[in-house]
Every structure is written in structure tokens, then in C-alpha cells.
Amino acid sequence: MDSIRIVGGHELNGTIPISGAKNAALPLMIASLLTDDTLTLENVPHLADVEQLIRILSNHGVDYAVKGRRRAEGQGYARTVDFTARDIVDITAPYELVSKMRASFWVIGPLLARMGEARVSLPGGCAIGTRPVDLFIEVLEALGAQIEIENGYVHATAGSGLTGAHYRFPKVSVGATHVALMAASLANGQTVIDNAACEPEVVCLAECLNAMGAKIEGAGTRTITIDGVTSLSGARHRVIADRIETGTYAMAVGMTGGNVLLKGAEASSWQTAVDVLGETGIDITAEEDGLRVYRNGNGLKAADVTTEPFPGFPTDLQAQFMGLMTKANGVSHITETIFENRFMHVQELARLGADITLNGQTATVTGVPVLKGAPVMATDLRASVSLVIAGLAAEGETRVNRVYHLDRGFERLEEKLGACGAEIARVSG
């Protein structure tokens, strides 16, 4: 199995192009199931999760075509991909495909709305908590679906179509909000969703659905109103820049020192974390073509964070922030409120010499002057990249195992960091 070898101690200087967001691309691709017309998505990242979702969509009968590079795209690697669900041949999303990735469960919304039936395996994904699907079931039932769980599958039917309703989520869920938007777009009448997720990826999906002919208002706020339409058409839509990748590389620069332009990045989609990084001594400024991240040789200051739904500090940056704090001056308290088991990186960071204690959902990180390279592995995507960040600043060699986690969410990670001076390479076998 491949691993990533890092020799720490090199500053990062140069330019890192920011890819399209995994967490925006996935729901947009799933939205292609809502129409028999072609949905063209620009800036689709080349990631294992995207490839896996293509396999799942193909199984339902979706055709996809990757366009060649265009002049306007310069040296970028972003892809433009056509998705066409002309004829949905199978309403089942099987265990073998869905168990690898949480977001694949979301096909339940469009399949049910368009076909009146969906049979979708309970999902897999990052091992960061129990991650139930009760909210998906509740909101689909509110829209009139009948739902049974049998043999590990959720079987949803709506013989005479879905009907608009007023539903309040008892807890904010990004995925369940995506599914509600897709399902309600083809329901009869008006749906009002309260306590919806406000994440930029939700706004991106709503804008795409509106371009397809949906009538959605309020995305990006806690209350979203959807007036159902009878059919949706094709559209062309761009995947937003990955705010989690952006924050990750900003923290990498904070860790090593240096000066890097994060090309294509912007701050508003992760402003809370930008402000926290500012407190720690990392300078982030907007430029015409991206965000410039700078830290001179001075040490980092410790800061406290609590993860929260958007616009709060994102849980998907929590592990990376912990990596950063391992070398800060002082003590940092990091509280995880979204997922109950998202601290798998703690014991791995400790292998590098980090001083971290856990008390319930709060980690206390006491910065140390030196980290030392070691072999490490993690059980999820963001935990893995937190080890890369720590490895970039550790003395000597760090080996990050189970690279497939990184490949789910970070496009060309070694290439991007290597181009800025990091000593980092993929080792096969």
C-alpha cells in the first residue's frame, strides 16, 4: 500500500492552485439524477471520492464525459464533466458501492423525487462518529415518502410523488439539507426547511438547482423555501473552490513558515478560521487571484477553537488546526461538537512528540518546541492531512500510511506541496 514520505523542516514558498471542492462537487454530481438533460460541471476535482461517485451514478444509468482542456483553463488540472441521466435503469444503490463513501447515500433524494422509489444501502465514509441517517428519513417522510429499513437498505417510495411540507431539522445536517433541496425541487407545492445548513456547498447546490429550473430561495440562511416544479433541465455550473483544502494549506504554511499564494482561494467561505489563524500569527490577505498566506520566522501563538456548523469553525479543519497547535507557544483547547469520534489523529500526532490530552470532546494541546518524524497512520481524511502538516515541520522523516484517505479529498497533494519546497513523495508498495 502506498505511503507518503516527508522530510520536515522546509519552508513553503510559491503558489498552490486550489481545486474544486469535493464537498460541493459530490452533491452537484448527484443532482444530475434529477433531469434527463445534461448537467455540465466545471472545476470538478480529480479525487477518489469523485471517481467512486461516478461508479455509483453509472450504475443508475448516468453517462459522463470528461471534456478536454480548454485555453481559458491555463495550466489547471480542473475538469469539466458532462453528466446525463437520460434513463435511470436502476433505483438501487448497492452496499458494495455506497459503503465506501457517506455522500453516496444522498442519491436517495433525487431518485425518490424523479422515480418515486429508491433503495439505497446505509452509507459508509470517514470513521468519525456513528453518523446516523434519521434526519434524512424524517425530512423525506415529511415530504410524503414511505420509508422502510430492511437488510441494511433504506427503501423509500412515493407512488404519487412527493408533496411540499414545512419541516424543521432538529439538528443542522449538511447532507440532509442537500437531500431536502433536491427532493423538494420536484415535489408538488411549497417546502419550507427550517434550521437548514448554511454551508457554502449548500449555496452552490441551490444555485445549480436554480440554474436547472428549480425555485429555491434562502440558501445560505437557516430557512430555505423551495417551490416544487414538474421537471428540471440541464445547466452549466462551476464547483466552488475548496475551502477545506485552502485552510489546510494555509495551516501548512503557518507550520513551516514561508509565503504562498493560494490561487483561486477566497476568504469568506472560511472566515471564522481565517480569523483564528490571524490570532495565531498567520497573515492571510486577499489578492486579485487568490489568498496570500505568510508567516515569518516568529513562533505561532496558541488559540482556542470550537467546531460548529457554518459560519463557525469547520470540523473538517479541526485535525489540521490541532496539527498546527502542536508547535505553538502556549496551550490550545480544541473542542469538537459535530462528530463524537473525530480525534483519531491525537494518538498519531503524539507519535511525532505532540503533547495532547483528551477530556471528553475537548483536546488540550500544549505546544512543544520540536516534533520528530515517525511512521503514522490515520483512519480518516482530515486526520491524515493533519499528520502531513505536522510532518512538514517535524525533524527527520515522517511516513504517513493509508494514503487512500488523502486521495479521497486532496488532489495532487505531494505535487502541490513539493512545488513550494516541501520534501514530500509518494512511496509505492
Ligand SMILES: CC(=O)N[C@H]1[C@@H](OP(=O)(O)OP(=O)(O)OC[C@H]2O[C@@H](n3ccc(=O)[nH]c3=O)[C@H](O)[C@@H]2O)O[C@H](CO)[C@@H](O)[C@@H]1O
Ligand atoms: C461529503 C460532505 O459534504 N461531507 C461533509 C458533511 O458531512 P455530513 O453531511 O455527513 O455531515 P452532517 O452535517 O450531516 O452531520 C452533522 C451531525 O449531524 C449528525 N446527523 C446527520 C444526519 C442524520 O441523519 N443524523 C444525524 O444525527 C451527524 O452524525 C453529525 O453529528 O458535513 C460535515 C459537517 O460539516 C463535514 O464534516 C463533512 O465533510
Ligand SMILES: C=C(OP(=O)(O)O)C(=O)O
Ligand atoms: C468527513 C468528510 O467526508 P465524508 O463526509 O465524505 O466522510 C470530510 O470531507 O472531511
